[in-house]
Amino acid sequence: xxxxxxxxxxxxxxxxxxxxxxxxxxxxxxxxxxxxxxxxxxxxxxxxxxxxxxxxxxxxxxxxxxxxxxxxxxxxxxxxxxxxxxxxxxxxxxxxxxxxxxxxxxxxxxxxxxxxxxxxxxxxxxxxxxxxxxxxxxxxxxxxxxxxxxxxxxxxxxxxxxxxxxxxxxxxxxxxxxxxxxxxxxxxxxxxxxxxxxxxxxxxxxxxxxxxxxxxxxxxxxxxxxxxxxxxxxxxxxxxxxxxxxxxxxxxxxxxxxxxxxxxxxxxxxxxxxxxxxxxxxxxxxxxxxxxxxxxxxxxxxxxxxxxxxxxxxxxxxxxxxxxxxxxxxxxxxxxxxxxxxxxxxxxxxxxxxxxxxxxxxxxxxxxxxxxxxxxxxxxxx
Ligand SMILES: *Cc1c(COP(=O)(O)O)cnc(C)c1O
Numbered sequence: 001x002x003x004x005x006x007x008x009x010x011x012x013x014x015x016x017x018x019x020x021x022x023x024x025x026x027x028x029x030x031x032x033x034x035x036x037x038x039x040x041x042x043x044x045x046x047x048x049x050x051x052x053x054x055x056x057x058x059x060x061x062x063x064x065x066x067x068x069x070x071x072x073x074x075x076x077x078x079x080x081x082x083x084x085x086x087x088x089x090x091x092x093x094x095x096x097x098x099x100x101x102x103x104x105x106x107x108x109x110x111x112x113x114x115x116x117x118x119x120x121x122x123x124x125x126x127x128x129x130x131x132x133x134x135x136x137x138x139x140x141x142x143x144x145x146x147x148x149x150x151x152x153x154x155x156x157x158x159x160x161x162x163x164x165x166x167x168x169x170x171x172x173x174x175x176x177x178x179x180x181x182x183x184x185x186x187x188x189x190x191x192x193x194x195x196x197x198x199x200x201x202x203x204x205x206x207x208x209x210x211x212x213x214x215x216x217x218x219x220x221x222x223x224x225x226x227x228x229x230x231x232x233x234x235x236x237x238x239x240x241x242x243x244x245x246x247x248x249x250x251x252x253x254x255x256x257x258x259x260x261x262x263x264x265x266x267x268x269x270x271x272x273x274x275x276x277x278x279x280x281x282x283x284x285x286x287x288x289x290x291x292x293x294x295x296x297x298x299x300x301x302x303x304x305x306x307x308x309x310x311x312x313x314x315x316x317x318x319x320x321x322x323x324x325x326x327x328x329x330x331x332x333x334x335x336x337x338x339x340x341x342x343x344x345x346x347x348x349x350x351x352x353x354x355x356x357x358x359x360x361x362x363x364x365x366x367x368x369x370x371x372x373x374x375x376x377x378x379x380x381x382x
Pocket of ligand 1: 040088
């Protein structure tokens with residue numbers, strides 16, 4: 001006997017590529033003229049999926065793409081996506097040939113990394129590099145002038161290297177106090193000056209992610225690297241968010257269809273540990289989504305939308321299921337929305353993030369491959 005199993009519409013993420021495109025155009029419109037736009041699509045396009053987001057970003061006018069890893073960059077090349085791609089995490093030095101052969105740029109985060117990479121490089125194809133400066137983030141990058149001078153000297157003597165860019169990353173761009181942003185910019189400017197004076201006047205200089213690109217036009221420099229805001233998220237403090245007047249639309253919504261509905265009598269319990277007790281006779285529905293799908297166990301108590309009305313997640317979230325209290329009876333098969341719009345109301349990603357004590361980016365990155373992405377350019381399916 002064969003069991004027909006079409007890709008299930010039991011749980012899905014609806015990805016609005018039209019909104020992604022609109023967000024990109026809106027952000028671009030705020031940038032100084034001539035500033036290039038790098039769309040940052042790490043973590044599988046902030047959970048939205050590669051290569052669909054990459055295609056949309058390029059169609060909307062992005063000049064370059066950044067991804068998390070060389071593997072993600074290769075996935076894009078495999079999907080026939082051309083144009084500059086920069087993985088933000090350095091690859092092992094023995095993978096530089098793969099990068100060169102596929103026209104993928106790489107970050108140079110230290111003299112040691114570059115030496116090892118050159119020792120292992122066998123192809124005669126050029127390797128495009130962006131020098132990563134650690135101006136205060138304390139994560140990756142060349143930290144001081146003497147190391148930078150030695151890296152630049154290697155670039156000058158090795159004909160197989162193309163110095164495409166110089167960049168840094170800001171640690172506090174989303175915080176109200178901008179003093180450390182200014183300090184990082186000051187340090188970075190000094191390092192950039194060294195690179196330019198050493199014979200690379202055309203290296204593309206970049207430092208701004210979403211927050212800096214939206215808050216400080218003077219830090220847009222030659223290029224911005226925008227990630228979160230592509231997807232309608234402002235990666236800034238609540239007090240800073242009020243100062244940014246940019247209509248961005250949420251591109252990600254999450255839905256599940258009710259598997260079963262039951263009447264639970266007053267005083268009866270629901271789920272593991274009897275963590276929830278019905279306060280009166282209630283309609284409880286079971287959804288086929290749980291923490292293995294990316295729905296945090298801390299989502300207990302979170303509001304959800306059922307035909308435009310508020311329900312709530314009750315009891316402990318299970319591995320592949322969770323239970324909700326319905327606002328009123330609906331039949332099994334009804335669509336329930338955990339993120340995004342339903343019946344004229346909406347749940348922002350930020351709301352779930354606040355609820356579980358994290359940031360919206362972590363929420364987006366948490367819904368893994370068990371949740372199929374459905375790409376649409378209009379209204380979510382009913
Ligand atoms: C993630 C990342 C970005 C994009 O940041 P957003 O705040 O999501 O716009 C830019 N540059 C680097 C180095 C990053 O790691």
